[in-house]
Amino acid sequence: MSAETLTTGEVAERADVNVQTVRYYERRGLIPEPPRSSGGFRQYGPDHVDRIRFIKRAQELGFTLEEAHELLQLSVTAEADRADVRAVAQEKIDEVEEKIRALQRIRDTLGELVEACHGHGSTTECPILHALEEPTSGKQ
Numbered sequence: 001m002s003a004e005t006l007t008t009g010e011v012a013e014r015a016d017v018n019v020q021t022v023r024y025y026e027r028r029g030l031i032p033e034p035p036r037s038s039g040g041f042r043q044y045g046p047d048h049v050d051r052i053r054f055i056k057r058a059q060e061l062g063f064t065l066e067e068a069h070e071l072l073q074l075s076v077t078a079e080a081d082r083a084d085v086r087a088v089a090q091e092k093i094d095e096v097e098e099k100i101r102a103l104q105r106i107r108d109t110l111g112e113l114v115e116a117c118h119g120h121g122s123t124t125e126c127p128i129l130h131a132l133e134e135p136t137s138g139k140q
Contacts, residue, residue, distance in 0.1 A: 006046070015048075025051075030055055
């Protein structure tokens with residue numbers, strides 16, 4: 001009995017991605033290059049589908065493709081320890097918390113600007129527009 005082989009389209013359908021994503025992941029080394037049939041067609045296996053689903057779930061949690069690749073490598077490295085995986089996840093939490101703080105600062109600033117704007121009158125006296133016209137602190 002031979003192992004199940006899948007076409008690119010079948011892998012894409014099972015993993016709920018498009019065909020270009022499968023090929024992109026292959027080019028990036030996120031999934032191993034599959035063997036080819038005598039006619040030159042890629043012959044994927046169910047493990048390719050599993051890896052793509054893993055990557056997509058990692059992305060849903062905010063991991064980049066590079067981070068998803070790192071997690072994949074940790075999952076197949078015998079010497080890897082859970083502490084390694086935990087460290088990657090903790091780094092992601094730290095990033096997310098910094099983004100939340102940045103978004104809260106944006107919200108607070110916008111709230112102050114909205115409070116300062118009475119909503120009536122000429123736009124030449126609009127504090128929101130004035131704030132947008134002010135030079136930034138060197139960040140471009």
